Amino acid sequence: MADKKKKNMTPAQQKYQGLQQKHELKRPIFKNCLRAFWVGGLICTIGQAVTYFYIYFFNFTEQTAGNPTVATMVFFSMLLTGFGVYDHLGQYAGAGSAVPVTGFGNAVISAAIEHRTEGFVLGVGGNMFKLAGSVILFGVFSAFVVALIKTVLIQWGVL
């Protein structure tokens, strides 16, 4: 693919690309991974603490405590996005802050804030799930597929 692209380029373009590659700053992949690891881990540790909180003080078991925990974490990230803290966290940690469920809350609220000037219905309502909508769609669809496979396997007596 890259070779084909290169063939279509004029010599000047090729020369420019070479120059560009020479001066391009190398991405600090290891450092980024490290940051994503510790911030993502920290978010998950907080999530675990919230789970224990629900187990300890309310009538939730390990099985059922997941639901309120997810809701609480999304709520936290929504507050942090509203106050402008999550942006900095996202800049620092990258995937470490986007992959956990808090990233979902951030995607919803940041889209809502961005389109607030276009009004509540067409702006906030219409654009709120611009990013998160695909997460919901593919989440629900993949859950459906997995459930289907599991049902078939149980019917066959494999599981």
Added chain:
Amino acid sequence: MNSEWEGLVMRKKYVFIVLYLLLVLAGCSQNESNDSEMALIKKTDPKPVLIDKKTKGNVDVAADIKKEITSYKELYDVAVVKGTEDTLVVYKVKHLQRFHMKKIEKKIKGMLEKKFPDEKFTVSSDYKIFLEAIKLKEKMEKPDYSEEEANKRLKEIIKLKKEMA
């Protein structure tokens, strides 16, 4: 610039004061002796709990159940509560063995039903159920806690275990 710096130093001071207070408070709570407070973190290894203490032989059965289950290498903390009808068996699974939790539960349930055919078992590896079992044990140590109340609570715990969502 100078005032900004002073503000930062002041803020840092506050952070240290709050952290110090938190540490002091955490230190104070160390003397509490209730097992249930630390049941989620530490190994408690409670003695088998008997709700119906009058029936002879119950003590041995409960002790036997506990002994059988403690012999599993995958587990590290076992609580047994023997009610008048149901027997609750709760355990904590070692961290790396948690991948096989369902298999372990099936294995233990099968073994218990085979060895103690007269008993009706509820087996669980849930931390919440473990915590509630310890809390029930602590409540039963109080003299004013009746057998009926304990049985009712045990039934509630078993119902909680069966809840899925």
